Amino acid sequence: xxxxxxxxxxxxxxxxxxxxxxxxxxxxxxxxxxxxxxxxxxxxxxxxxxxxxxxxxxxxxxxxxxxxxxxxxxxxxxxxxxxxxxxxxxxxxxxxxxxxxxxxxxxxxxxxxxxxxxxxxxxxxxxxxxxxxxxxxxxxxxxxxxxxxxxxxxxxxxxxxxxxxxxxxxxxxxxxxxxxxxxxxxxxxxxxxxxxxxxxxxxxxxxxxxxxxxxxxxxxxxxxxxxxxxxxxxxxxxxxxxxxxxxxxxxxxxxxxxxx
Amino acid sequence: xxxxxxxxxxxxxxxxxxxxxxxxxxxxxxxxxxxxxxxxxxxxxxxxxxxxxxxxxxxxxxxxxxxxxxxxxxxxxxxxxxxxxxxxxxxxxxxxxxxxxxxxxxxxxxxxxxxxxxxxxxxxxxxxxxxxxxxxxxxxxxxxxxxxxxxxxxxxxxxxxxxxxxxxxxxxxxxxxxxxxxxxxxxxxxxxxxxxxxxxxxxxxxx
Numbered sequence: 001x002x003x004x005x006x007x008x009x010x011x012x013x014x015x016x017x018x019x020x021x022x023x024x025x026x027x028x029x030x031x032x033x034x035x036x037x038x039x040x041x042x043x044x045x046x047x048x049x050x051x052x053x054x055x056x057x058x059x060x061x062x063x064x065x066x067x068x069x070x071x072x073x074x075x076x077x078x079x080x081x082x083x084x085x086x087x088x089x090x091x092x093x094x095x096x097x098x099x100x101x102x103x104x105x106x107x108x109x110x111x112x113x114x115x116x117x118x119x120x121x122x123x124x125x126x127x128x129x130x131x132x133x134x135x136x137x138x139x140x141x142x143x144x145x146x147x148x149x150x151x152x153x154x155x156x157x158x159x160x161x162x163x164x165x166x167x168x169x170x171x172x173x174x175x176x177x178x179x180x181x182x183x184x185x186x187x188x189x190x191x192x193x194x195x196x197x198x199x200x201x202x203x204x205x206x207x208x209x210x211x212x213x214x215x216x217x218x219x220x221x222x223x224x225x226x227x228x229x230x231x232x233x234x235x236x237x238x239x240x241x242x243x244x245x246x247x248x249x250x251x252x253x254x255x256x257x258x259x260x
Numbered sequence: 261x262x263x264x265x266x267x268x269x270x271x272x273x274x275x276x277x278x279x280x281x282x283x284x285x286x287x288x289x290x291x292x293x294x295x296x297x298x299x300x301x302x303x304x305x306x307x308x309x310x311x312x313x314x315x316x317x318x319x320x321x322x323x324x325x326x327x328x329x330x331x332x333x334x335x336x337x338x339x340x341x342x343x344x345x346x347x348x349x350x351x352x353x354x355x356x357x358x359x360x361x362x363x364x365x366x367x368x369x370x371x372x373x374x375x376x377x378x379x380x381x382x383x384x385x386x387x388x389x390x391x392x393x394x395x396x397x398x399x400x401x402x403x404x405x406x407x408x409x410x411x412x413x414x415x416x417x418x419x420x421x422x423x424x425x426x427x428x429x430x431x432x433x434x435x436x437x438x439x440x441x442x443x444x445x446x447x448x449x450x451x452x453x454x455x456x457x458x459x460x461x462x463x464x465x466x467x
Contacts, residue, residue: 006311007351035357039266039273071353078354079264085426090419107419117266122353129350137350149288149296154343156300157307161347164301164308184315189437192314193444196325199305200332200445201453207298214297221293 006165007134007158023228023235024140027128030242034124037249038117042258044109046249047116053245054123061127068126072119079118083111134158139225152223164203171195262363263409265356269416276362276412283338283368290335302333303340307347314441316433324434327401327442330371331379331394332449332456341368362412370404382446383457390450391443398442399435406431 038050058068087095090107097103129137134155141151175191182188211219268276291299306329313320329337342364349355355363378397382390410424449456 007347032357035265039358040270068353075264075354078262082264082267082423085422086419089422110419114264114266118264118356121265121356121358125349125353125357132350134347134351147285147288149291150284150339150343152296153288153291153300153303153339154346156297157303157340157343158347160301160304161307164304165311168308168312182315184317186440189314189440190444192312192323193441194448196305196309196312196323196328196441197445197448197452199308200302200328200449200456203301203305204298204453204456207301210297210301211294219293221296 007161021234022238023143023231024132024136025143025228026231026235026239027132028137028140028144030238031124031128033242033246034128035121037246038120038124041117041249041253043253043256044113044116044258045256046253047113047120049252050249051116051120051123053249054120054127057127058123058130061130063126063130068130071126072122075122076115076119079115083114086111086114135225138223139228142225143228148222151225152221155223160203163206164199167202168195168199171198262355263359263366263412265358267416267420268359268362268412272412272416273358273362276359276365278361279369280338280342280361280364283335283365283372284342287335287338287340291339299333299336299340302329303343306340307344310344314437316437321434321437323441324367324402324405324438325398325442325445326367326371326405327374327378327398327438328445330373330375330401331382331397331446332375333371334375334379335372337371337375338364338368341371366405366408366412370401370408373404374401379457382450391447394443394446395439397446399439402431402435402438406435 034050034054038047041047041050087103087107088098090104090110092104092106094102095105095108132140138151138155141154142148172195175195180191182192306325309323309325312323314323326337326341329340333340342360345355345360345363345367349357349360374397378393382393382397385393406428410427413420413424413427
């Protein structure tokens, strides 16, 4: 991968950390199950346990901490923007009053729960999928019987995002050379519109060259992934451990009644 | 305009996922060997466009361009949006896993609708009328998306009604910007490479 490529995984791609040796199918399945479970939890004990577990997993997968933290903070800023109104609109016991609007404890509780859930899913993604390359993701998706057309389309898209991002940076540079500066004006919007239009036109041209080149090499509709090996003992052990943890979390959820 | 994990009720999440799967399956049917690289390249353009930040006064927004996406890709907008959101979730950690379906529908369905409604008209007209129609296409797809995001929030609980209204109000300036952008991009494409606009419709006929 080049230095300024945009789709870089959060973790290091070098082999050696623990989750890296797991089968991509197992990792994708684990992420989906974790996400669905934590989202459907209602008691705070279970949600807290899940986020601690996700953080633990994250530490285990040895991610690039600075990058991961940056991403989590960006996401949290977004979550706060979504949830800021929730304490004021949820009925319940008054916590404080701001400009005539009552903030309720129950609303705050719900907002915190949602934020915890979203963060748990995010940590889970970084832990299990963070150090996965796009090829592995494609292999895993094919292994889980997703339509081959969809994975092929995804692999192509991943490749072209980098190519077109370079093209975009080049065009922006040439605009800057002509003293263009982005402002809040109709002229700016028109120029950016032309920029996107030009990107589309160039992409279209490129796609015609690509399809001819690919046909010459016998392309017949889908990508060839190296066959995934059979699940190893490590994968089964990991799966078993995840199942045990999952069962423990659900037990916790059943034992602890939701606060609201 | 993403919705994060944990906000929506189970009914909304499941409904969104079912509609998304249907849309993706239908969109994939139209993709052949011939137009596979083209669809991928155009989806990649929209991914790159979403990295462009345009200033509005003191803040800035990132482009969505789902109106143009629908005009060019048609039903293939569904798989394109899904892949973009999946890559964002996996590589940027942005968005979520369980809400992938809802987010896909909220972005892709307006794109497809705008494509179906405006494409035939835009093919016939020229000049100023075309620019106005393209503006309407770009703006209305953002409006529809905002309405759908608001609706998914409001259906998940009464307490999100205020947030839903806020989402809609926030999106009004974005609508205007995207309208101008879509109008400019569309008129450029129509002048320089009209084949790009025909391709979405004709690929299905020849497929």
